[in-house]
Amino acid sequence: MKTSDFRYDLPEALIAQTPVEPRDHSRMLVYNRADKSIQHLHFYDLPQFLTPGDALVLNETKVIPARLLGEKEDTGVPVEILLLRRESKDVWEALVRPGRRLLPGTFCVFGNGLLRAEILTTLENGGRKVRFHYQGVFEELLDKLGQMPLPPYIHEHLADQTRYQTVYAKEDGSAAAPTAGLHFTPELLDRIRAMGVNIVPIILHVGLGTFRPVKAENVEDHVMHVERYEVPPTAAEAINDARASGHRCVCVGTTSVRTLETVADDNGIIQPKSGETGIFITPGYRYKAVDALITNYHLPESTLLMLVSALMGREEALRVYDVAVQERYRFFSFGDCMLIL
Numbered sequence: 001m002k003t004s005d006f007r008y009d010l011p012e013a014l015i016a017q018t019p020v021e022p023r024d025h026s027r028m029l030v031y032n033r034a035d036k037s038i039q040h041l042h043f044y045d046l047p048q049f050l051t052p053g054d055a056l057v058l059n060e061t062k063v064i065p066a067r068l069l070g071e072k073e074d075t076g077v078p079v080e081i082l083l084l085r086r087e088s089k090d091v092w093e094a095l096v097r098p099g100r101r102l103l104p105g106t107f108c109v110f111g112n113g114l115l116r117a118e119i120l121t122t123l124e125n126g127g128r129k130v131r132f133h134y135q136g137v138f139e140e141l142l143d144k145l146g147q148m149p150l151p152p153y154i155h156e157h158l159a160d161q162t163r164y165q166t167v168y169a170k171e172d173g174s175a176a177a178p179t180a181g182l183h184f185t186p187e188l189l190d191r192i193r194a195m196g197v198n199i200v201p202i203i204l205h206v207g208l209g210t211f212r213p214v215k216a217e218n219v220e221d222h223v224m225h226v227e228r229y230e231v232p233p234t235a236a237e238a239i240n241d242a243r244a245s246g247h248r249c250v251c252v253g254t255t256s257v258r259t260l261e262t263v264a265d266d267n268g269i270i271q272p273k274s275g276e277t278g279i280f281i282t283p284g285y286r287y288k289a290v291d292a293l294i295t296n297y298h299l300p301e302s303t304l305l306m307l308v309s310a311l312m313g314r315e316e317a318l319r320v321y322d323v324a325v326q327e328r329y330r331f332f333s334f335g336d337c338m339l340i341l
Contacts, residue, residue, distance in 0.1 A: 047192055068147075089138075204233075205227055236272040
């Protein structure tokens with residue numbers, strides 16, 4: 001299977017630069033796998049496709065203000081550090097710029113010295129291992145000095161930083177938002193709960209690897225990035241009970257999918273676990289635990305488009321994407337979404 005098999009043409013004008021207001025007024029393409037039908041609706045129409053007893057699985061990760069802008073301590077050269085993953089209390093894996101100047105032993109300063117970063121090692125992927133030095137609480141300093149790490153295809157300034165955060169985000173740890181969840185409002189979640197749908201929170205901390213292009217010519221040669229997850233016992237029980245009683249597991253976003261497919265056994269039973277996953281889902285994969293999916297539109301030749309293609313079939317996924325382009329849907333993180341039934 002070639003990476004080029006997942007290419008499609010997207011006019012740049014369809015890449016959403018700002019989010020829709022209100023959140024749930026984004027458009028929603030509904031695709032039914034049983035008859036391959038397509039409907040064009042809005043996200044506030046979602047409840048009509050849910051039934052009492054379904055489990056709606058949400059990723060409660062919270063995006064941290066992971067982009068730090070400062071100076072090289074000895075020369076004052078502007079630098080940028082983008083936090084990817086916390087390895088211990090004060091040590092992080094990060095991306096840095098300019099890479100040629102930030103070698104092991106270098107110190108960077110942020111906020112006139114409120115926060116200092118020591119470059120420890122250079123990693124195989126070109127990133128760095130960084131140790132932070134400070135007084136006080138690191139999270140408070142990060143909130144004060146950091147910026148929200150918007151995807152590279154978003155060029156507009158985001159006036160309200162909370163719009164790159166789901167309304168149910170709770171646990172700090174992501175360098176990117178689980179964007180399918182950005183469409184929910186508290187009011188819509190209340191409507192869904194009142195229907196008797198069980199809203200089930202899990203965690204997968206999203207890394208920037210989600211934006212990295214697949215550079216391998218053959219899909220199977222791509223090395224997937226690793227992300228931390230947690231599926232608590234209450235979540236596993238709720239999903240297993242729903243499916244055992246004939247109801248569905250409806251995943252919000254590819255992050256929820258990757259988490260559940262990591263912890264499901266061969267019979268589709270969810271095991272309560274925490275750890276790291278590098279699961280790579282491509283066409284030919286047999287889904288074990290996911291019955292329906294809410295997802296945004298993904299980049300051409302991306303691992304996320306491959307995951308969606310595994311659920312819909314590659315040709316159908318590309319056909320639906322072509323329809324979305326023709327209908328002028330908005331694409332990517334701040335764009336519209338699709339519901340795959």
